Each structure stands twice: as structure tokens, then as C-alpha cells.
Amino acid sequence: MSTVDPPDLALWPTLRNLFPLWWEQRRMVALGLACALVFTGLSLLIPVLIQRTIDRAIDGGEKRLLLPTLAAILVVAALRFAFNFARRYATARVGIAVEARLREKLYDAYLTYPRAFYDRHATGEVISRATNDIYPVRYFIGWGVVQALQSVMMLVGAAIVLTSVNARLALYAALAMPPIAVLTYVFAHKVFPISRAVQARKGHLTEASDEAVVGIEMVQAFGREDDVRARFGTRAEAVRAETMRQAGVESRFLPGLIFLPLLGIAAVLYFGGREAIAGTLTIGQFTLFITLLLQLVWPLEALGWIINLGQRATAAASRGFAWLDGIEPLAERPDPAALPDGPLAVRMEGVRFRYGTGSEVLSGVDLEIEPGEIVAVCGATGAGKTSLLNLVPRFYDPSAGRVLLGGVDSRDLALAGLRRSVALVTQKAVLFSVPLRDNLLAARPDADWEEVLAACEAAGVAAFVDGLPDGYDTLIGERGVNLSGGQRQRVALARALIAGARVIVLDDPMSAVDTETERHLVANLRSAVAGRTVLIAGQRLSTVLVADRALVLRDGRIVESGLPQDLIRAGGAFAELFGDEALAA
Ligand SMILES: Nc1ncnc2c1ncn2[C@@H]1O[C@H](COP(=O)(O)OP(=O)(O)OP(=O)(O)O)[C@@H](O)[C@H]1O
Ligand SMILES: [Mg+2]
Incomplete structure (x- = not known):
């Protein structure tokens, strides 16, 4: 059983995941490294040229050398x-490129993750792991890795040049290196857990800000601003405190990386100065030592920064890779079974279901729907209607028992094929931010326009489409026209009818339309879905009456099943649910 909330990866697995992405860019990396190598060589050459100028032109009096060496230095x-x-x-x-690939991989993975994943993670967290979280990765991979190698090249190059000039003095200058290494190591050790904590806190903060934005209506309507601000404030404070801790560690350690190299310079000034006075070291060589050591200050400091950056990057990447590595899409068989032709029966056998580790929502549902039958699933709110319907397109798998379509276990079918065969209207209609026409055609772009118009007639879209600014070409969604809840539902219904699927799952599809419109829809629905198997959940008797048969869910089981009219008369659970409405009608 795969988990939908795996822990962040450790350092090595993170690097193991990062490496292939980096390797994809190996040509650019090689170019960068080659440039870094040449850059380092040229950087070492300049002090050497200066040394020559001092020793031969200035000290040695060969005045004619001044201009050519100056020119050489300028060219270099x-x-x-x-x-x-x-x-x-x-x-x-x-x-x-690596950042973009990582984002792409995450986003692709998001599209395959099961619904249980989305139940477990806040929208803000999901989005930020694929965006903000991975910025440090770009800087580390982009700048850090090559700069670190360049720093090492510079160190090695300087060591070679200085040792060849005066090995003993080079050794004195290197005395600062061991403490620098210790300092760098301790710094890396301290800052790593803090970087991870900062990353996690930032995730929490995004989550809180996202909740406030998504739920802004409710926040404003119920005057929850203070509450939201406090929640946000607490989390922002946590980010601040953790980042301050990080800054504290940085400010204690990083200046050391600028300070310690100066000890090397001091050693050269003293010991080299004595040798220069004694005449065993030329002024030019003395200057070479000082200039080269000064040139090492930045590469050393850079190493400290890069380690820091590397910690942040791996902390961030470890979160994204944890998802990429740890979360499995719904399992699909390599050799999926095929659905039979014609209308499909839907069967549930001993189906039990729970969300994650929650309490059981369905505890043994047996159900048989004939091909072409329309069945209403009834039950009090929270009875599990939506949960039951969601098993048909396999948004979730039952914890026990089987769901069969056309006699085939839904887990044996190819997911794409299954989803093509099941059209769905969710309880809260979701439309895409594209023109109305494209929304209608979402499931079957090549649908015949006559058919689309017929579906729009049956689903009640035709009744309001003329009022839209551009008719069927009206842009829907945040940047376009915001349809009313009932209009949205009707578009969703039409979309499901157009899909041409053999099974249609309607989760309370008329909850937001007025009774007059509902009557019109109910009157048309039966002929619109003729020949298809339909499951419809409803809270109103008028909706339920469209069905051939009604089921009542209670305590996770089907407690009644039969013709709606008969069930009313029977005076059981169904009558309890709809009795008043039946009397009124
Ligand atoms: N994503 C989820 N994660 C955890 N629990 C859930 C989730 N969705 C629903 N539940 C729980 O499962 C139970 C059944 O919910 P479900 O949405 O299936 O009821 P319903 O019959 O469709 O209700 P309604 O008529 O209000 O739509 C409820 O107790 C609910 O709290
Ligand atoms: Mg529901």
C-alpha cells in the first residue's frame, strides 16, 4: 500500500535523483567547466605576469619590457x-534547465497522483513544491556546482604556482587552510537541519496564505480576518525565527572564511618579508604570494556560500523528490482487460471503503445495476453517496471488495479507458477556464455539433446561452464570465452527456437549479441518457424520481432498494428522507 505523504528524502537519495537531471545538461556543464578551467589559468597568469614585470622591468631595470607586459596583462x-x-x-x-525539468517532472507526476494525495495535501503546498521550493536548486546547480569546482581549481593552481616558487613559504601560507576546512565542515553540519526546517516552515506559510485566498469569501463574510491573520502571523513568525537562526549561523561562520585566509597573508608578510630582506625571495615573488593569496579570499568565501546554498537546494529538492519517489499513481495492470461492447452493467461486491486512516464510510455494499438502468443513490448528507460514486471512475479503490464494470474488475481495466467510459458530474461543478464550447467538448472534442446542441437542450444550457456575451464562444472562468452555480451545473451535465460514455455518474447534478428548471431537466434526462447506465445521487425527491430504482445508504450499507414510489409507500428509510416532499407534491 503506497503512502501519499512520504517523508523528505535524505541527502544521498536526493543527490542520486538530482544527478540524472544535471547529467542531461552535461554538454553545457562541460562548457562551463572548460571555461572555469581557462578562467582559473588566466587568473593565475596575471599575478605571474606582474611578478615578471616587477622583477625584470622595475627591479631589473629592463624598461623596454614595461609596455609589452602591460599589453600582455591587458590581453589576458x-x-x-x-x-x-x-x-x-x-x-x-x-x-x-534543471529547475525547469524538475518542475515539469513534478507537474507531470501531479497529474497522475491519486485523489488520496490531494486529500492529504493543501493546494498551496502542492504548488509551492513545484515552484518556490525549487529556486535554490537552480542557483546551486547553475552557479554553485561550477563555482565550487572553480574554487578548488583555483586553490590547487595557486598551491602549484606558489610551491614551485618557494615551497617553504607556500607551506606557511597554507597554515590557514586546516582551520578553514574545520570551519567549513562545522558550518555545513550546523546549517543543514536549519535549512530543512526553513523549507518546511515556508511550506506551512504558503499553505496558510493559500487557504485565506481560496476561502476569501468566507473569511470576509464571517469576519474571520483576525483569525486568518493570526494563523498567518504565527506561521510567518515561525519562518522568520527559523530564517533568523539560519542567518545567525551564517553570520557566525561566513566572516571566518574571509578572516582566516588573511592569516595566511600575515604569515607570508612576516616570513616572506624576512626572506625578501635576506635576498632569498625577490620583491616580485613576494608580491606574487600576496596577490595570489588575496585572490583566494573570494573562492574560499564562495565555497562557504555554496555549501550553504547546497544545503538549501538539497533540502528543497529532497521534498520534491520525496513525492516523485514515494507516491505511486493508481496501480494499472500491464496487460489490462478490455470492456465488452454495448451498455455496461455496474456491480459492487462487498465493497468497503475508508479515507486514509479514517473511519469506515462504506461497510459492505453489494449492488447490481443493469446495463442501461438509471439508479438513484439516496441517503442523508454524509451517508457516503459521493464516496460510493467516486469508486466507479476509480478515483479511489475500495479497501475491500470489488467494483465491476461490464463484469470486469475496475482495477483490471486501463485507467484511461475506464475514465473514457465513465462520464461524471461532480457535486461541485468544475469548469475549465476556456470558452464554453471547449468546456462542452472537453471529453470528446470531435463530437458532432448537432449532438452538442441536443445535449445543451436537454441539460438546460440552451436556456441561458443566448444571454451570454459571446454565446457558445464565451470565455468561462476567472478571467471570463463567472457562471452561476446552477448554470455551471448545467454545463457540467451537458459535458457529461456529450462525452458519449456508456456509464454516467451524476453526483447531485441539480442541487443548484431552481425547481422549475429541475422539472425541465428531469423531463429530458431520461431520453438524453437512453441506453446508458446511470448512477445519480440526489437530495431531492424530484431528482430521484428520474430513476428506475432508488437505493438508500445508511451506516455504510444499502438498506433499501426499489421503485421510488413503492419505497415512499413502504414507509422505511426512503420515506424518512423524502416523505415530506412526497406529501407536498
Ligand atoms: N476526502 C475525504 N477525506 C476524508 N473523509 C471524507 C472525504 N470525503 C468525505 N469524507 C467523509 O466521508 C463521509 C461520507 O462523505 P460523502 O461525501 O460520501 O457523503 P455524501 O453522502 O455524498 O454527503 P452529501 O449528501 O452531503 O454530499 C463523511 O463522513 C465525510 O466526512
Ligand atoms: Mg456528496
């Missing part, structure tokens, strides 16, 4: 500029 500096530019460009591209 210009080349270095060009290579630096190319390196930055190449590495930035790598970072951006």
Missing part, C-alpha cells in the same frame, strides 16, 4: 573577462 584580462562571461552563461543555463 580581456580573455579572462570573455571566459568568465561564457562560464556564467553556460552555468546559468544549466541551472534554469
